Amino acid sequence: MEAKKRKLDVVVISDIHLGTFGAQAGDLADYLNSIDIDILVLNGDIIDIWQFNKRYFPNSHMAVIRAIFTKLSKGTKVHYITGNHDEMLRKFNGFSLGDFTIQNKIVLNLPTGKAWIFHGDVFDTSMKQSKWIVKLGGFGYDLLIRINSIVNWCSERMGRGRVSLSKKVKDSVKGVISYINNFEETVAEIAISKGYEYVICGHIHQPTIQEMTSKDGRVHYLNSGDWIENRTALEYVNGAWTLYTHEENKTKRDRIPDEKNHLNYEHLYNDVLMDNSYSLNFVEP
């Protein structure tokens, strides 16, 4: 029997990077299928269009898309907020179809206050960053995350555990820590000046819920983390936010055989033409 689903008012997830090796899509599909939600906010970098390759889109990645569409069909409102890896979708800012919208930011009116939600890459260029990150352009931290995702993919296939490269680097390189701190402070400062109760970002793959103060006031800064390294989501229920961390699926049941199931023309051909109600009549000799 199917386990009873947890009921949640709002869930925010971000930085899934579907279409890349590092995405923990099987785990995410399990998570999505275990909850019932009124509002689902996909806060950017959901499909990694930068790195997208039609030869790599495994079943587990498709399962995430399917889980999202199932939610939609059951009445969940789904807000797709654009990130820098899916910035091509920014052209569609304002698009809506039924309960699905694409936006660059949203403001949710929660019973406990207004939540300002956006991906966060907008601050990459305006921040006072540490020198080496400035040299690399906002690109440096992103590159680190990408290298980590490839290293993990290889390491898993060699039967070793995942290595948290970015965690290690984060802990040892001062520049990264100041990048993260600058990001959080910049975001909080602006949110305070705008009078929001909550500000919610993704982008830096650093999950947290914290109250931040400045001379002008206070705000709750939240970050939904990612589904490459942390497997985290922000959940709002009964007027409170909590940070959820998904247990890693040790069996990896759906990871390795996946690769053979990339999108190909044979699949497409079968899907388009092999229909029971219609058959092609080849001319017989």
Ligand SMILES: [Mn+2]
């Ligand atoms: Mn991003």
